[in-house]
Amino acid sequence: MQDNSTPRTELERLGEFGLINFLTKNIILKQNSTLKGVGDDAAVLSFEANKKCVVTTDMLVEGVHFDLSYVPLKHLGYKAVMVNISDLAAMNAMPRQITVSIALSNRFSLEAVDELYQGIYLACEKCNVDVVGGDTTSSTSGLIISVTAIGEAIENELVYRDGARENDLIVVSGDLGAAYVGLQLLEREKDVYLSSNKQVQPDLEGHDYILERQLKPEARTDINELLKKLEVLPTSMIDVSDGLSSEMLHICTASVKGCNLYEEKIPIDPTTYNTAREFNLDPTVCALNGGEDYELLFTIDLKDFDKIKGNPNFTVIGHITEQAQGCNLITKSGALYPLTAQGWNALQESEKEEEKPEE
Amino acid sequence: MQDNSTPRTELERLGEFGLINFLTKNIILKQNSTLKGVGDDAAVLSFEANKKCVVTTDMLVEGVHFDLSYVPLKHLGYKAVMVNISDLAAMNAMPRQITVSIALSNRFSLEAVDELYQGIYLACEKCNVDVVGGDTTSSTSGLIISVTAIGEAIENELVYRDGARENDLIVVSGDLGAAYVGLQLLEREKDVYLSSNKQVQPDLEGHDYILERQLKPEARTDINELLKKLEVLPTSMIDVSDGLSSEMLHICTASVKGCNLYEEKIPIDPTTYNTAREFNLDPTVCALNGGEDYELLFTIDLKDFDKIKGNPNFTVIGHITEQAQGCNLITKSGALYPLTAQGWNALQESEKEEEKPEE
Numbered sequence: 001m002q003d004n005s006t007p008r009t010e011l012e013r014l015g016e017f018g019l020i021n022f023l024t025k026n027i028i029l030k031q032n033s034t035l036k037g038v039g040d041d042a043a044v045l046s047f048e049a050n051k052k053c054v055v056t057t058d059m060l061v062e063g064v065h066f067d068l069s070y071v072p073l074k075h076l077g078y079k080a081v082m083v084n085i086s087d088l089a090a091m092n093a094m095p096r097q098i099t100v101s102i103a104l105s106n107r108f109s110l111e112a113v114d115e116l117y118q119g120i121y122l123a124c125e126k127c128n129v130d131v132v133g134g135d136t137t138s139s140t141s142g143l144i145i146s147v148t149a150i151g152e153a154i155e156n157e158l159v160y161r162d163g164a165r166e167n168d169l170i171v172v173s174g175d176l177g178a179a180y181v182g183l184q185l186l187e188r189e190k191d192v193y194l195s196s197n198k199q200v201q202p203d204l205e206g207h208d209y210i211l212e213r214q215l216k217p218e219a220r221t222d223i224n225e226l227l228k229k230l231e232v233l234p235t236s237m238i239d240v241s242d243g244l245s246s247e248m249l250h251i252c253t254a255s256v257k258g259c260n261l262y263e264e265k266i267p268i269d270p271t272t273y274n275t276a277r278e279f280n281l282d283p284t285v286c287a288l289n290g291g292e293d294y295e296l297l298f299t300i301d302l303k304d305f306d307k308i309k310g311n312p313n314f315t316v317i318g319h320i321t322e323q324a325q326g327c328n329l330i331t332k333s334g335a336l337y338p339l340t341a342q343g344w345n346a347l348q349e350s351e352k353e354e355e356k357p358e359e
Numbered sequence: 360m361q362d363n364s365t366p367r368t369e370l371e372r373l374g375e376f377g378l379i380n381f382l383t384k385n386i387i388l389k390q391n392s393t394l395k396g397v398g399d400d401a402a403v404l405s406f407e408a409n410k411k412c413v414v415t416t417d418m419l420v421e422g423v424h425f426d427l428s429y430v431p432l433k434h435l436g437y438k439a440v441m442v443n444i445s446d447l448a449a450m451n452a453m454p455r456q457i458t459v460s461i462a463l464s465n466r467f468s469l470e471a472v473d474e475l476y477q478g479i480y481l482a483c484e485k486c487n488v489d490v491v492g493g494d495t496t497s498s499t500s501g502l503i504i505s506v507t508a509i510g511e512a513i514e515n516e517l518v519y520r521d522g523a524r525e526n527d528l529i530v531v532s533g534d535l536g537a538a539y540v541g542l543q544l545l546e547r548e549k550d551v552y553l554s555s556n557k558q559v560q561p562d563l564e565g566h567d568y569i570l571e572r573q574l575k576p577e578a579r580t581d582i583n584e585l586l587k588k589l590e591v592l593p594t595s596m597i598d599v600s601d602g603l604s605s606e607m608l609h610i611c612t613a614s615v616k617g618c619n620l621y622e623e624k625i626p627i628d629p630t631t632y633n634t635a636r637e638f639n640l641d642p643t644v645c646a647l648n649g650g651e652d653y654e655l656l657f658t659i660d661l662k663d664f665d666k667i668k669g670n671p672n673f674t675v676i677g678h679i680t681e682q683a684q685g686c687n688l689i690t691k692s693g694a695l696y697p698l699t700a701q702g703w704n705a706l707q708e709s710e711k712e713e714e715k716p717e718e
Contacts, residue, residue, distance in 0.1 A: 017700070035411060039613070040520050041449035041597060042415035042510070049408040052394060056401035057492055057507060059460040063499040090400035101418040101505050133416055135505075140422040144498070146460050146505035148416060151401070161399050238400060254398070341376070 009110035019136055022110070023117050027131055031096050033152065034130045043132035045097060051152040054093035058084050062142035070186045073112055075215045076145070077119025083241065084149035085127050085219035086294040090239035092159040092224055093151035097132045098124065101146040103139035116145075127221060157233065159298065164236040164255035168299040170318040171234075171308065173223045175267040176244055177283055180290025181275045182207070182214030188279075209271045217294045223313065224296075230307045234298035243291040246341045249327055251299065258325040261318035261339070264332050288329070288339070368469035378495055381469070382476050386490055390455050392511065393489045402491035404456060410511040413452035417443050421501035429545045432471055434574045435504070436478025442600065443508035444486050444578035445653040449598040451518040451583055452510035456491045457483065460505040462498035475504075486580060516592065518657070523595040523614035527658040529677040530593075530667065532582045534626040535603055536642055539649025540634045541566070541573030547638075568630045576653045582672065583655075589666045593657035602650040605700045608686055610658065617684040620677035620698070623691050647688070647698070 011019060024038045036044040047053050060066060060080050068076070085095045100120055104113065124131055129149070185207055192200055204211055220239075227234065236255055238247045244266070252259050268283050276283040287293075299320055300308070308314045327339040370378060383397045395403035406412050419425060419439050427435070444454045459479055463472065483490055488508070544566055551559055563570055579598075586593065595614055597606045603625070611618050627642050635642040646652075658679055659667070667673045677689075686698040 035514075036519070041446040042413045042452065042508075044450070044512075044517060045412040045414060046514075047406060047412060053404040053406060053412055053509075054401045055404060055456070055458060055492060055507075055509065057458040057460050057494055057505075059462055059494045059496055059503075059505060061462045061496055061498050061503075064462070064497045087400040091403070093401065097414070099414060099416040099507060101416050103418055103420045103423070103503060133414060135416055135418045137418055137420055138423045139420050139503070141500050144418075144420075144462060144503050144505075146416075146418060146494075148414075148458060148507040149401075150412075150414065153403075155394075155405075158403060160395070 074119035081123035088151035093153035162254035177286035178213035179292035182210035237298035415446035433478035440482035447510035452512035521613035536645035537572035538651035541569035596657035
């Protein structure tokens with residue numbers, strides 16, 4: 001939980017300019033495209049003539065997107081950057097720069113802000129991204145982080161949501177549902193910790209994988225690189241931030257198509273599966289509606305199937321149909337359910353009635 | 360001040376995707392450089408080969424940067440965009456796109472958010488800027504707006520803070536101090552309103568100019584255009600967001616120079632002057648430390664003086680010296696005071712002792 005033994009330096013001791021200087025003094029710009037970073041009224045970037053500039057932004061709010069009673073600040077900073085880079089990966093663009101704005105109350109010490117920025121810089125280092133600007137301000141309550149990420153891509157390598165065509169295969173990287181189950185675990189241990197008057201330390205052993213998926217998500221820029229190497233250009237792509245169901249509906253709506261997803265094909269890690277069961281959750285529902293997996297969901301032409309076949313990074317989970325057929329999940333029992341963006345409870349109820357016991 | 364007669368639609372009735380659709384459905388992209396706006400994982404922009412991409416970001420927090428008891432939401436939206444465009448103007452870059460992220464509590468209705476966005480879109484229309492992305496989320500308390508603005512400029516037309524040279528003239532556009540005095544007026548009327556149990560309506564008559572300077576600031580992109588027409592390329596530039604004193608120190612620090620500013624030259628509108636006096640404030644101190652004027656402060660080579668001489672948009676207020684001479688204000692009485700970023704009280708005290716009665 002929070003470690004109270006660390007020293008505490010009040011932010012007001014530094015003032016706004018002092019804090020900005022503290023947070024930015026060690027920045028080393030790595031990108032050729034960064035002409036001017038932090039320190040003027042704006043940053044100046046230079047993109048190659050054949051490259052397009054790709055821009056995305058996301059805001060994380062304390063009490064809405066994260067709970068600092070179990071999210072370490074360093075992880076939070078890391079995640080705030082990664083979720084934005086994941087949006088660039090979903091366009092098939094490579095990340096180049098970010099700006100970071102934070103608002104924070106006087107509850108936060110300099111040491112706390114330093115920890116947050118350590119996570120931010122770690123994510124930037126991992127993705128080879130420059131911090132080129134931002135804003136640091138007070139809030140009346142809690143912590144808010146707003147990151148804007150800038151990437152670049154050759155125009156005909158960009159992948160949008162609207163390019164899926166009938167008979168395209170639906171593919172997802174990695175596995176799904178772990179981040180959501182990880183969150184359930186953290187919430188449960190927080191409740192135990194609070195109801196025991198903080199006597200009982202959290203029992204998180206043996207759940208490293210799903211906790212890391214929740215606390216330290218990775219943007220799958222490695223998948224963009226792998227696809228390029230395999231010479232597969234997806235016809236449409238999105239990242240899984242809200243859950244497979246919602247993302248699939250985004251692709252189908254934008255592409256004016258339908259889809260069939262097969263429950264038995266959805267990749268779920270055994271740890272995710274077993275922990276979901278502990279919580280009396282349907283693992284498939286966790287994958288469909290949990291979100292925060294930050295895997296890439298994309299469609300490919302049938303002719304590209306051989307290029308990805310057998311690759312452990314990819315799972316084919318369905319195919320695109322004509323719009324009139326709707327967006328469906330075919331369950332293990334062969335039943336067909338329409339996908340819904342807010343289908344959590346509805347699906348869970350139906351599944352319970354229909355589902356046969358697992359082997 | 361808040362009108363309770365308007366209808367109220369709860370945001371939860373629309374959901375996140377419904378709200379985004381409501382807020383973005385009327386967007387018409389105007390910039391050639393916008394290839395893809397709202398509606399995918401990221402926006403795609405295309406800059407001409409000889410242009411650089413200029414990026415800046417600012418976050419406004421309720422209770423810190425604005426008080427909704429006297430700032431209309433439409434004005435707030437307008438200002439949130441303008442302060443960012445002002446940062447681009449300070450680089451001599453022309454604005455092209457923005458992203459807008461907002462976090463808001465359930466205190467805000469759909470009608471309130473609509474009003475905020477009307478101001479955002481009005482500012483964009485005025486500056487010919489496209490809204491290409493953003494994020495809409497809940498907050499546990501209050502309203503937070505984070506805007507990132509993207510502009511473009513030819514590399515050798517960009518103006519940084521660090522280019523001021525000895526003997527350069529220091530020039531400011533428009534007039535200073537009005538926004539700060541406008542804020543005092545709004546604060547006073549709020550106090551009267553609250554202490555009268557909301558019986559007394561605010562008395563803001565005859566103060567249109569200074570109120571507009573506080574509530575509806577304009578980014579001076581017209582000054583960039585005028586300077587280009589006059590064939591004057593400033594050697595350094597910044598916008599006046601924190602006050603003349605602080606901005607001048609930024610230029611001198613970055614350029615490793617000193618400066619002499621002349622109190623009698625600082626342009627202050629008569630309304631600002633008289634209202635400041637009503638509040639027992641020194642108008643010069645309001646100009647030096649008030650901020651939020653969003654005028655452009657820049658330095659030019661002596662040889663360019665003839666090009667701006669007599670132009671009512673510009674006032675020469677001093678000149679750049681060598682660093683060893685420090686950054687000074689020469690008062691009307693001929694006394695010399697070092698400029699300080701937090702010099703408010705110190706300067707005000709000294710001035711009171713020294714100052715001769717005004718004519």
